[in-house]
Amino acid sequence: MNQVNSEKLSYRAEIDGLRALAVISVILYHAQILVFGRDWFEGGYIGVDIFFVISGYLITRLILSDLYVKGSFSLLNFYERRARRILPMLFILIFASIPFAWQKLLPSDFVEYAESILASLFFGSNFFFYFTTTEYGADSSLLKPLLHTWSLGIEEQFYLVFPILAIVVFKYFRNYFLIILVALSLVSLQFAELMEARNSELNFYLPFSRFWELAVGSVLACREFKSKHINQSVAAQALPMVGLCMLLYSVLFFDGESSHPGFLTLIPVVGVALIIGFSSKDELVGKLFGGKVFVWIGLISYSAYLWHFPIFAFSRMGPSDPNNYDKLMWIGLTFVLSSASYLGIERPFRNRRVITRKLFSLSMAVSLMVCLSFVVFAIGSEGYAKRFPSWSLMLSEFDRDNNGLQQNSWGLLRARLDSSPNFKNVEKRILIAGNSHAKDIYNALSQNVDMFEGFDFLRIQKTANFQISCFDEGVSEYADIRNNFYNSEQFKDASTILVSTSWSSVRPCDDRRNDWPISSDFVGLEFLIKKSKEEGKHVALMGQSPRFKVKDSITVTDRVVDELRTSGALNDLDIGSLKARVDGELYKNVIWETSTAVWSELMKIAAIYEVPLYKKDQIVCSHENQVCDGLTGHGSKVFYDGVHYTLDGAKLFGARMAVDDEFRMMLK
DSSP: OOOOOGGGGSOOHHHHHHHHHHHHHHHHHHHTOEETTEETTTTTTHHHHHHHHHHHHHHHHHHHHHHHHTSOOOHHHHHHHHHHHHHHHHHHHHHHHHHHHHHHOOHHHHHHHHHHHHHHHTTOHHHHHHHHOSOTTSGGGGGOTTGGGHHHHHHHHHHHHHHHHHHHHHHHOGGGHHHHHHHHHHHHHHHHHHHHHHOHHHHHHOHHHHHHHHHHHHHHHHHHHHSSSOOOSHHHHHHHHHHHHHHHHHHHHOOTTSOOSSGGGHHHHHHHHHHHHHOOTTSHHHHHHTSHHHHHHHHTHHHHHHHHHHHHHHHHTSSSOOOHHHHHHHHHHHHHHHHHHIIIIIHHHHOTTTSOHHHHHHHHHHHHHHHHHHHHHHHHTTTTGGGSOHHHHHHHHHTSOHHHHHHHHHHHHHHHHHHOOSOOSOSEEEEEESSHHHHHHHHHHHTTGGGSTTEEEEOOOSSSOOOGGGGOTTOGGGHHHHHHHHTSHHHHHOSEEEEOOOOOSSBOSSTTOSSSOOBOHHHHHHHHHHHHHHTTOEEEEEOOOOOBOOBTTBOHHHHHHHHHHHHTGGGGOOHHHHHHHHHHHHHHTBOHHHHHHHHHHHHHHHHHHTOOEEOGGGGTEETTTTEEOOBOTTSOBSBSSSSOBOHHHHHHHHHHHHTOHHHHHHHO
16 A cells, blocks of 8 residues: 655645635735725636635545545545534624624515525535626625625535545546546536636536636645655746746736636636645745745635625625725724634634534534524515615615616626527517617516517627617728628527617717727618618617716616605605606606607608617606606616616516517517
């Protein structure tokens, strides 16, 4: 039987120091501290990837040491150690967060919070948040207290599968153990790269997309058992510094648009591997990470990771936007609680002499029962709305961040384009062309697709900067955009082109380009109609959305509620009365001149080309009653700014279009 050098199993302080870098990166990423107008840690999410590599390394090191020395490996002991490491602090976090959730979360969010507790306890958070969160890192996702437990789900799923795989491979294919690990890593990496192009959100949360990162750590552990000693050459001594530079580059220069996880993620993962594989207490990086400060932060890193996100999330639910000083206070509180948790919870529960197996099992069982009881209560009571008086519920609704509502409104479209970018096999395939107003109509119709039997709705572009002026064939600079649209599978397969945009006669094709010539949406529309008809498509037009007078992106709805709140009148209103006040005030703030001028121009074009035209402002406003919807019947915002729909608003307006014979007829 092979013997294991004790040096290979000795404590490595630099690994704890590497954990410190990981948790600091993640905390700064979620804090979103601005320095000189920039968030310098947009790539801090790679801290989780550092954790994954470290976990793969340490777990494989533990498994192989037992297999080589004892010739066997106890799954029971392994899972008990994992449970002692993870569960006590997770339960403490849940118990500590419940009072804040009770105080701050609206009923629907309270139910989702309870469901996320269930998902985290059974290590399925990664899948739960994929289905319930629009986009990781979006402003709205920062308000979900347990979102960060998605990474625990991936690690635990790895722990459930990998030890069994390792035991089987070691027993029957010992000589090929390393080769099999490398092969699985390459397959997982290639899978992640392919999935990133198909569905980036799902790719982020999938365990197999992350398996290669943990497996890289496993390969490093195998290398230790195969080699005699760490290479002491000059090149090897320099490699940890190269690895540190790769990690710092990733933290500072990756952002939300970086393709991740995938081939690009090799930069931080290889950086971690170089540090783990070649650092030691005798070289510079090893001395840095082996220092007392880094080691201590590494020791408390699990508690810090757990504490920081709910602290940040609940603090962000305050009445005003946090500044950098607030965020530094959050970080300080995180490390104070983490130090106390490590000393008072983590260390005692990991020590079997202090907390016996029987006491540990009993305490975990009781904690689980308490959590399950809370989950049943929260879901069964539908968030227990009685916690709030009705006016307080309304205040909470309006205090929600408009930017979060905006992110949600784009999330529905992104999810469809990522998961199913082509039309379904139905008779009426409606391609919606235009800018962010086309997104609004897509959200309205797709959320009510069950009311449109035989229809499917799509929009090609994910961004707001796709203007109808792009179709002006007199502007050569726009040719690539036109050709991409006409050559797309969606255009070729569409039966109807539905045009919805914010109409303008002076605009470049892309609002972000100031070097392109100005064109007109109306000119571009004529070319689009002619080309679509040549291709056998039916074309339908939608008029201008009503535009409201706003200031600094604060909706008229917000202003009305703020005025009522200041005067004290809000306390005496139910949701129905509040809706009537808001809707009436909204009607007074419409800029009707814009809609009238646009309508006149569109009517001329519709008559020339014999295409149907739908007056879009009628789904929002009633001239007869002199109201425009600012709230849904249950008190949710309809607009997140002066013109664009929230998801609730889009669903309301889509339902109206679905029962409007004029609208259905024009879609053919």
